[in-house]
Amino acid sequence: MWLRLPASIVLSCMLLSAQKAPFTADALLRIKRIADPQMSPDAKWVAFTVTTVDVEKNTRPRQVWIAPLAGGAPKQITTDGNSDSARWSPDSKQLAFVSTRGGSSQIWTMGPDGTNAKQVTRLASEASGVKWSPDGKNLIFVSEVYPSCNADDACNAAKIKAAEESKVKARTYTTLLYRHWNEWRGERRKHLMVVAPTGGEVRDLTPGFQYDVPPFSISGGDDYEISPDGKEVVYAANLDEDQALSTNWEIYTVPIEGGDAKKISTSPGADASPKYSPDGKWIAWRMQVRAGYESDRWRLVVFNRESSQISVLTENTDRHVTNFSWHPESKRIAITVDDRGRQNVQIVPVTGGGAKILLQGNSHIDDVQFSGDDKVLIYSEQSGSSPVEIFKAVKGGGGPVAITHLNDELLAHYSLRPLEEFTTTGAEGAQVSSFLLKPPAFDEKKKYPALMLIHGGPQGSWGESWTYRWNAQVFAAAGFVVVMPNPRGSTGYGTKFTDEINGDWGGRAYEDIMAVTDQVEKLPYVDASRIAAAGGSYGGYMVDWMLGHTDRFRALISHAGVYDLRSEAGATEELWFTNWENKGFPWEQPELYEKWSPSAYAKNFKTPTLVIHGELDFRVPFGQGLQLFTALQAQKIPSKLIVFPDEGHWVLKPQNSLYWYNSFIDWITEWTAKK
Numbered sequence: 001m002w003l004r005l006p007a008s009i010v011l012s013c014m015l016l017s018a019q020k021a022p023f024t025a026d027a028l029l030r031i032k033r034i035a036d037p038q039m040s041p042d043a044k045w046v047a048f049t050v051t052t053v054d055v056e057k058n059t060r061p062r063q064v065w066i067a068p069l070a071g072g073a074p075k076q077i078t079t080d081g082n083s084d085s086a087r088w089s090p091d092s093k094q095l096a097f098v099s100t101r102g103g104s105s106q107i108w109t110m111g112p113d114g115t116n117a118k119q120v121t122r123l124a125s126e127a128s129g130v131k132w133s134p135d136g137k138n139l140i141f142v143s144e145v146y147p148s149c150n151a152d153d154a155c156n157a158a159k160i161k162a163a164e165e166s167k168v169k170a171r172t173y174t175t176l177l178y179r180h181w182n183e184w185r186g187e188r189r190k191h192l193m194v195v196a197p198t199g200g201e202v203r204d205l206t207p208g209f210q211y212d213v214p215p216f217s218i219s220g221g222d223d224y225e226i227s228p229d230g231k232e233v234v235y236a237a238n239l240d241e242d243q244a245l246s247t248n249w250e251i252y253t254v255p256i257e258g259g260d261a262k263k264i265s266t267s268p269g270a271d272a273s274p275k276y277s278p279d280g281k282w283i284a285w286r287m288q289v290r291a292g293y294e295s296d297r298w299r300l301v302v303f304n305r306e307s308s309q310i311s312v313l314t315e316n317t318d319r320h321v322t323n324f325s326w327h328p329e330s331k332r333i334a335i336t337v338d339d340r341g342r343q344n345v346q347i348v349p350v351t352g353g354g355a356k357i358l359l360q361g362n363s364h365i366d367d368v369q370f371s372g373d374d375k376v377l378i379y380s381e382q383s384g385s386s387p388v389e390i391f392k393a394v395k396g397g398g399g400p401v402a403i404t405h406l407n408d409e410l411l412a413h414y415s416l417r418p419l420e421e422f423t424t425t426g427a428e429g430a431q432v433s434s435f436l437l438k439p440p441a442f443d444e445k446k447k448y449p450a451l452m453l454i455h456g457g458p459q460g461s462w463g464e465s466w467t468y469r470w471n472a473q474v475f476a477a478a479g480f481v482v483v484m485p486n487p488r489g490s491t492g493y494g495t496k497f498t499d500e501i502n503g504d505w506g507g508r509a510y511e512d513i514m515a516v517t518d519q520v521e522k523l524p525y526v527d528a529s530r531i532a533a534a535g536g537s538y539g540g541y542m543v544d545w546m547l548g549h550t551d552r553f554r555a556l557i558s559h560a561g562v563y564d565l566r567s568e569a570g571a572t573e574e575l576w577f578t579n580w581e582n583k584g585f586p587w588e589q590p591e592l593y594e595k596w597s598p599s600a601y602a603k604n605f606k607t608p609t610l611v612i613h614g615e616l617d618f619r620v621p622f623g624q625g626l627q628l629f630t631a632l633q634a635q636k637i638p639s640k641l642i643v644f645p646d647e648g649h650w651v652l653k654p655q656n657s658l659y660w661y662n663s664f665i666d667w668i669t670e671w672t673a674k675k
Contacts, residue, residue: 020415022440022477025661027414028468029053029654032406034388036084036367039378042092043371044069045112046378046390046403049084050076055654064097066112067403069376069392074404077114085129089197090136096120096197098128098141107141109197120199124157125188131222132197135230138256139195140205142214144188151193151204159187176244180216180573182616182648190214192224192235194256205233205254206261213237215249223249223272228280231256234264236272236285244575247294251285251303264303266310269296273323277330278372281305282350284333286321287312292576295459297495300324300335302350313348317355318494325368334358334368338492340433341421341463345379364465378403382466384419384435385473386411415440416473419464419484424519426487426512433493434485434516435462437476438525447527449672450520451480452553454513454535454542458489458501458581468657469650470536478665480532480672483520487512489538503583505538505596506545513542517552529554530672534664536560537620537649541598544628547609548601555671557664559612560620560649563628564599571621602631608638610667612660614647640667 033051046069051062064086067074081101088095099108102119105126110117121127123143130141149155171184178185190212192205206213214223215238224235234253240246251265251274265271269288276283283303288296300314300321314321322343323336334347344360345368359365367380375395382388387407393400419435426432439448453470455462462484472482488508489501501509521528532555535543540561547556562568566586569578586593594600609632613625622643632639642663644656651660
């Protein structure tokens with residue numbers, strides 16, 4: 001059992017000095033972003049991706065790196081194009097990976113040192129998400145094809161060319177979910193494909209499917225895998241006709257040689273992330289039980305392949321199972337659990353029983369992998385004051401040690417402080433947890449302006465994890481005490497606490513946030529007359545709601561916020577979300593939509609507000625921001641509108657990100673200045 005506490009990866013947090021520089025957005029963009037660690041089967045190496053930012057070229061190049069588990073410096077092994085999804089061959093002698101080095105996204109193989117690279121696919125429909133079969137005979141991957149073509153590359157190429165050359169660019173639809181996230185839907189769909197590692201014939205395992213396999217997931221989880229004997233593939237798919245209203249992902253199996261798929265899941269909610277046990281006797285996946293509720297609690301279930309019996313292993317764990325990894329003996333499963341702003345690792349028996357702590361700390365732990373002989377464990381770890389690095393633990397070898405230090409040298413020059421946690425009594429006596437970050441070179445005798453950050457979701461949370469989009473360290477470096485409350489709706493505090501946001505968007509969550517603000521105002525180092533608030537998505541909704549219900553904030557920032565619930569329901573894409581949260585369509589619940597729509601209280605607006613939106617945001621279409629700005633301007637309230645024509649729900653392009661941070665900080669600094 002790996003019952004031990006991980007080593008801290010907080011870099012210089014408690015060693016602040018006047019010589020250290022404030023951590024600005026420019027510094028944030030210089031961090032090497034580590035992701036997707038993969039231990040080699042022989043437990044000698046870990047491959048991973050590193051994303052860097054090229055501000056001048058306005059790009060975020062991504063490459064494959066490798067690090068020896070025995071110790072030594074990591075090495076970048078790809079340089080051309082963008083590369084990711086590196087997966088080891090069973091004999092540890094090759095890596096399959098996805099690269100754009102040839103001008104399009106295709107599958108390649110290479111040696112562990114990056115040499116002898118060979119292109120495997122040359123598809124007009126391109127390729128992504130490669131995985132190696134345990135017997136070494138096949139690769140599976142995803143390609144976006146025309147369902148009438150399937151794996152016929154000539155057919156796909158002809159249709160792609162015809163679409164590109166057509167002078168008519170009209171989009172025509174007869175069903176919903178005609179656009180998603182930041183893209184308009186075309187005729188192509190993601191299909192699951194198989195090919196030999198040496199290339200050759202490509203076979204479609206989901207021929208004729210009119211729906212994506214796997215389904216769209218912003219979590220980026222793996223939703224397909226090959227059985228240990230290499231004969232079967234398991235995958236998640238949503239085959240419901242009404243894609244805009246259904247969250248009913250199901251789990252299917254299909255022979256790797258092709259044939260009829262078999263559904264093995266039974267839940268009316270989502271089923272995702274299927275993985276075979278090493279001995280091939282079980283398939284485990286994450287399951288939700290409530291249809292149409294994307295934030296329902298994720299449970300871990302196992303499917304006995306011999307008896308077809310499904311067992312829920314975490315029914316008594318009132319927390320989301322966010323990820324999991326099979327133990328090599330196939331008798332236990334390591335799960336990552338979202339708990340009070342942290343993510344720890346527990347281990348559960350496959351036959352049922354209580355979970356035991358495997359790894360925990362004041363941090364976010366993920367990507368747990370065991371070596372085949374159970375002697376080595378690797379994982380990634382991050383916190384609110386340190387980005388992701390990769391760690392290993394050796395059985396009987398003492399505590400965990402970092403095997404990557406890619407950002408140590410950079411971060412040693414900057415003041416990064418640890419997050420502090422406090423609790424507040426919120427609505428109906430509930431205990432509301434918040435995280436607080438003090439400015440660099442903090443002086444308890446001074447009075448600082450405060451910034452309340454409101455998270456999105458609404459089923460999300462702030463905590464001990466690193467972020468590049470709403471980085472509290474950057475805001476604190478601008479001179480603010482940053483407060484991140486986790487009000488009603490937040491995850492990691494139990495199902496009841498999360499569910500209490502449903503149909504109550506401006507109710508208990510608003511009261512919780514106001515109670516936290518009351519407590520912050522009383523802090524001896526906070527200037528109660530200089531408090532601002534900002535939020536994105538649901539957080540933007542809450543800012544819009546605040547506009548009509550309080551004038552206690554000096555300034556507000558609404559990013560991608562929902563302003564008018566009626567028009568949002570008619571223009572957003574994932575209708576299951578608004579239907580669940582508002583208990584139906586506007587014509588079914590007119591009173592509820594009117595009650596909780598910030599637009600209904602526009603006459604009460606008084607606070608200076610910065611409105612930010614992306615034109616490619618189909619989750620909260622940018623008309624929501626335009627309506628808000630119109631209401632502010634028409635009432636002569638100080639306000640500013642920033643629209644990014646090339647961004648969606650998130651601002652991702654490097655130069656746009658810098659502009660976003662600078663505009664954000666300029667606005668709250670201007671309005672919270674001492675007068």
